Amino acid sequence: MLKKITERIYLLEHERKTDRPSLGLIVGEKGSMVVDSGNSPKHAGEFLQAAEKVTKGPIKYLGITHHHWDHIVGMEKMNIPSVGSRKTQSRLKDMGNWKWDDASLEKQKKDGVFNDFVINAIKGEMKEEERKDFRVAPMDIIFEGKLTFDLGNITSVMLEMDGPHTEDTTLIYVPERKVLFLGDSIYGSRKNGKFGYDREKLFMLIEAIRSLDVAYYIVSHESILDQKEMEEFFGELERASKAAGAETSAKEGEK
Numbered sequence: 001m002l003k004k005i006t007e008r009i010y011l012l013e014h015e016r017k018t019d020r021p022s023l024g025l026i027v028g029e030k031g032s033m034v035v036d037s038g039n040s041p042k043h044a045g046e047f048l049q050a051a052e053k054v055t056k057g058p059i060k061y062l063g064i065t066h067h068h069w070d071h072i073v074g075m076e077k078m079n080i081p082s083v084g085s086r087k088t089q090s091r092l093k094d095m096g097n098w099k100w101d102d103a104s105l106e107k108q109k110k111d112g113v114f115n116d117f118v119i120n121a122i123k124g125e126m127k128e129e130e131r132k133d134f135r136v137a138p139m140d141i142i143f144e145g146k147l148t149f150d151l152g153n154i155t156s157v158m159l160e161m162d163g164p165h166t167e168d169t170t171l172i173y174v175p176e177r178k179v180l181f182l183g184d185s186i187y188g189s190r191k192n193g194k195f196g197y198d199r200e201k202l203f204m205l206i207e208a209i210r211s212l213d214v215a216y217y218i219v220s221h222e223s224i225l226d227q228k229e230m231e232e233f234f235g236e237l238e239r240a241s242k243a244a245g246a247e248t249s250a251k252e253g254e255k
């Protein structure tokens, strides 16, 4: 079942066990937009079934926050015109060559692409039989900078950013309801086997987020944060990165 965050905005909440991220739904009079496609056809299907109960018109768009597997594997199952940044598209095209059978996942582990937690999550969501022929497909609509959708009495604004998690970071903002979908953007990333934050990118992202008028912050693998909780999170990151220098490993949260 979807959780209602505020008028016209719903969420299928994240699940830790198989690393499912939260999936969002913005319901307009003319049509709706989904935020991220989920980490398996099963996840995507469960979302669509729940979404049918609250949408008014058709589901017109699928906004993608970044290229990581758990946000894009459900794209094909959703079969909704997908929208994302040029940088995300370029990563998805590279990932189109990836194979997902057990032996290939082991190879990805050796190459440092996936860790055990991710491999177990993938196996928990999709049987090997289902993964054998699975390939990542590119998106349908590509933007650079900023793209606004008028969904009918509600607007969705896709904002392209660089960030400490991935260089293809898209925030999805609904100004009328003060809702911001952040994807995984405020997490760090793993570089040369070490988890950490790029301080400059982190500070730029925090500044960009603070410039928006937001009441509900939706981070893909967290519960919904209000402004006070988001500021506490930022404060913690800022203090840790000032103490640690250019790179910090203060906040775990690799995705």
Ligand SMILES: [Zn+2]
Pocket: 066, 068, 165, 184, 255
């Ligand atoms: Zn991610």
